[in-house]
Amino acid sequence: MVDKKSLEKKYSIGVDLGGTNIVNTVVNYQGKIVSRLKVPTLAERGKESTIKRIVETIHENIVQSTIASGDIIGIGIGAPGPLDVKKGIINFAPNLPGWRDVPLRKILEDEFNMKIVLENDANAAAWGERCFGAGQGVNNLVCFTLGTGIGGGIIINGKIYHGNNYGAAELGHMTVNKDGPRCNCGNYGCLESYSSATGIKNRIKNRIKEGIKSEFLDFDEDKLFESLRLKSIFEVARKGDRLTKDIVEEAISYLGIAIANIANILNPEMVVLVGGITNEGNKLLIPLRKEVKKRALYSNYKSLKIVIGKLAGNAGVLGAAALLWISTNCSC
Ligand SMILES: [Zn+2]
Known part of the structure; x- marks a missing residue:
């Protein structure tokens, strides 16, 4: 030893x-x-x-x-x-x-x-937050990595939970809407299609195709993916922009649904969120907590801390x- x-x-x-x-x-x-x-x-x-x-x-x-x-x-x-x-x-x-x-x-x-x-990599991020970040001393936590895609890490009794053949914690591929858009994994209506950066941008692109115009955003449609930043999407959505408002609200709402499911299945002490979208801080956390409260069993919601990771990138x-x-x- x-x-x-x-x-x-x-x-x-x-x-x-x-x-x-x-x-x-x-x-x-x-x-x-x-x-x-x-x-x-x-x-x-x-x-x-x-x-x-x-x-x-x-x-x-x-x-x-x-x-x-x-x-x-x-x-x-x-x-x-x-x-x-x-x-x-x-x-x-x-x-x-x-x-x-x-x-x-x-x-x-x-x-x-x-x-x-x-x-x-998402398990590693969960373990990082658990050892050195927001989840220090927490033995039961779930981490959502919210980036281009959505990953996850589950820690149960102080250990990373891998599942039967290392396939556990694919939180981004949780079905949140049976009629939702097709995901890269082949399924329809995965969380990733709504709440990842790519999902948000894809949905904006589809609305532009439907003829809906932004009242604030000015960008070249062909270069949408390069030119559009999450920060500006959230900012104009808050101003009431027709193009982005519903999409941003749905991104948060579907993430809340996923967290409520996790709260009811695993009853963790903490959910840690990491990734670009968490730069929104309380503007993300407040509506998110509201959604989880609405959907999870009250005792599971009450004992759950939903926080943003402390280790940034x-x-x-x-x-x-x-x-x-x-x-x-x-x-x-
Ligand atoms: Zn999927």
């Missing part, structure tokens, strides 16, 4: 492997980032090239951190799924072309000769780094 005193002087590395960027951090035992590097994934160049970039970035960051390799206990990787945590294999990643059954853990073990832990990398402490005497 490693004793806690000596661990407190050690570091771990957290990596967030995304379709757009690879973020890499060297983190101390208290969750302080001592060195951070972010490089583009360049996923279109193929699997081998991306793996090479992961390896090079980790080496570069160790040098940049000036921490001795001997003081680093291992590397945690948060990666898009589906993946096999036990075998350390990424089965498939929609945003990483060519990635099929990649034994990433073995590849990195051979390169770095350290302990390597692989985890789903670093929940995933901090969680990945904290995975290394799980099997130790860590207080988290």
